[in-house]
Amino acid sequence: MDHITFLVAVVIVTALAFDFTNGFHDTANAMATSIATGALKPRTAVLISGVLNVGGAFLSTEVAKTISGGSSTTRSSLRA
Numbered sequence: 001m002d003h004i005t006f007l008v009a010v011v012i013v014t015a016l017a018f019d020f021t022n023g024f025h026d027t028a029n030a031m032a033t034s035i036a037t038g039a040l041k042p043r044t045a046v047l048i049s050g051v052l053n054v055g056g057a058f059l060s061t062e063v064a065k066t067i068s069g070g071s072s073t074t075r076s077s078l079r080a
Contacts, residue, residue, distance in 0.1 A: 026053055 030052075031045035040048070 027049040034040040
């Protein structure tokens, strides 16, 4: 396997692992109140959160655009 191909594979696997574990945190933060108050059963709350997280990923790409938009500054912009 080529060095660059291996590096790209490692980056993709790392990003997918982060996304997967980040989903756990999103579910916990979004559904803690509804489960704690008894408004929703845990299984129902997690199902709703999962569906909404997937739906949100397909509806909005603003975070990805912001990250890929180049948030670093160049030397020429620092001199101005």
